[in-house]
Amino acid sequence: MDLTMRYTLNDSTPHIVRQPQTVEEAAEALREAARSGWAVVPWGSGTHQGIGHTPARYDLALDLTRLSRVLRHRPANLTIRVEAGIRLAELNAMLAEHGQWLPLDPPFGDRATIGGILATGLSGPLRARYGSARDLLIGIRVALADGTLIQGGGEVVKNVAGYDLPKLFHGALGTLGVIVEAAFKLWPRPKAEATWVFGFPRAEDALSLTLSMLRHPGFPMAVEVLNARAWEALRAEMELPADPGARVWVLVRAGGWPAQVERIGRDAVAASSGARVKDRLPEETASTLWARVSSVAILPHPAPPGALGVRLGLLPAQLAEGAATLEALEEIPVLWRAHGTLGLIYAEGRGPMETLLRWAENLRSLALTRGGHFMILAGPESVKQALGLWAPLRPEVEVMRRVKAQLDPEGRLNPGRLGWA
């Protein structure tokens, strides 16, 4: 197969593919692109290339997966610096030998590269305890559109010298520069952990549990909420509790010293009075489960036809409202999953396009009336065009546009990916 076909995005195929082995080669590929006026799409493992609009121009696919070295691990400093193409799973396997980890579990985390995780800014359940990649990233090296290599931050856990460039490139979807290296603060693995599962008749009943976990001084590692369909999708793959009357499931993952883990579990059970199911999961089930949960209700790339993936950003207490709107249209079977203590809900719906559009419009207007935000994560370009990639579009977009124009004046990095840029 022609190599370029592997990098097709929605019928758009690049003319050229570069697979640099070093940061310098990556920069050279960008200099070449600058000389030739090529539009560039940086690639990791491609798990989320569907986020954003299909690039308006696409000449060069810059595949960074061969930039996969660990540059410096300082175990006694709990920091690491890596090249961007390294896979998270590989990195964490290495760190496990030191009793450490980079506590990120984004969707498709078994394949995702560090650069891709940073560029998309998608998080997983562990976010509840450890923050997102944004909070763990302490340094970054980026190749700008003209091939200039720049760095921001460093390899120390506290640093206020210069603008916080790591924050700017995190979540920028590869539109401002190509992330080639990253430095993180690491965490020790918890001494002990355990997972409890609760099945509730309604989302409202689950709120007392999720909100009490939000203000729990033991900081649960994860508080993940799934609707019945999402739970069934997991149950198809592993042995999990079932209950026909449970419409909403909450997973609580506790970590720390054994006595702390038990205490969090006790408190979770006490806060789940309306639950029909209250179970502690066997250790092995829990570890299989957590490896899988963050990919539930997230569409793979390329998204299957007739499916739409969205994200709602609400407040933790608005979760039930979000759930009601998500499941309001009977003709749209919806899988949804939320970071219960953060108010972020991921959902995928399937159905005829006009109904999906109506579903998405309802979600968008819910987000807008509640002071939150809405974003399409995956789906047909036509829906993204019709609805806009995200809402609300506030006056800050003008500043974003100016930042983009300063760092990529020719608009050659992922052109059009963000719609307005």
Next chain:
Amino acid sequence: MKRARVLQELLEIFGPRGVLWEDHHLLLYEYDASIDKGRPDFVVFPTATEQVAAAVRIANRYGLPIVVRGAGTGLSGGAVADQGGLMIVTTRMRRILEIDPVNLRAVVQPGVVNIAVSQAAAAHGLYYAPDPSSQKACTIGGNIAENSGGPHCLAYGVTTNHVLGLEVVLPDGEVIEVGGAACDWPGYDLTGLIVGSEGTLGIVTKAVLRLMPVPEAVVTLLAVFDTVDQASEAVSAIIADGTIPGAIEMMDHTAIQAVESAKRCGYPMDAGAVLLIDVEGLPEGLEELARHIARLCEHFDAREVRIATDPAERERLWSGRKGAFGAMGRLAPSYYVQDGVVPRDQLPRVLRRIQEIGQRYGLTIANVFHAGDGNLHPLILFDERDPELTRRAVEAGAEIIRACVEAGGTLTGEHGVGLEKRDLMPLLFSPADLEAMARIKAAFNPENRLNPCKMFPSTKMCLETWSRRKARMTEPVRYRAAPPPAEMEEELWI
């Protein structure tokens, strides 16, 4: 003429109680807690966002630089008006607009004092985690500008990890919102970019903060060592062991002398170094954890480890650390504090280097710092009335920063670059890095209206204006009852 017109316009917006323009008043606003000075031409005290925007528009019309100031506790000169111009003081924007105890959010104006947020949240069992040592005075707006840290940032992160959204007045007077109470707003993370931008990108007029549950129990350990080396080895061991305490603070022998002579906190006077360690969270297993850390300290030859659980004893142990900077007055008339950070495993080496630098310059250096983060605070003792000593203190400071950078660290962990370290930025950043940052600045602040000449290596223009202003500031202050004559120093505004 221009000056009189500016004053008139400012008076229309702010009234006579909201503007300062006379030299003897301006004098009070020519410094922060750093060693730099610079007198603004006007000071205004807005109470609302619209007033900030109006002041910004006036500054634009007359080409005045704008410097924003909170409580003036900054340690790098970020709020010093070295180019003159209009100073916007946020201390009258001090309303806590909302505490949301369910979603753990607070919405505040920028002049709210850091500790006031925690006090307002306390009734709900919540607090605002970043705790700069000046937290009883410093403002949230200043914290956001500097991305401030504090002892307990080891476990909970610095300011940027606790700011979810901002209302910002841009340098042209436009008001925008970035981020918000929800997480992960789509688009570029302008909130993350503005936090720590030292007032060069926009003026924060409102902030959405994340609150946290108050720990149910706290245990404080005081570990006493004969040498700094032993104490720093213990810090590395505690971190590497996989336990992240709430805080690990170190004080060396000189600091202990100062602290104990100011106030008896129970630190042994002959100790080479002490570590103050907080472990906190759930009471379950906490004492076990404290004993585990005590054993690690003992393994590195701690000669004594005290474990305090009752609040009064904990408070006493911490009072020495909290009053440490003030206690330096017992040893010397002035101190110059540095803020370099090194990888934690480099602490022993860099601390030895700092002592060596002190000896070479003939200066005493005390160390009181956030050891768990590798964030050093060498306090260089000198007498600012002696120009030669002052020169040596500044030079020794720069050399310490160089040593930190050479050890794989950074210029500043929480105090900011400001005026003080702007010319040291090239130690850390290449011309390309600085150019990229300049472009980002241009996207927000194309005319360099906001906090000019801060954070980035000084240009010729900055230095020229500065020296002219310095010359003017040494002139005696003339007391006047009426607005000043109109013909003064118009050309000084860049």
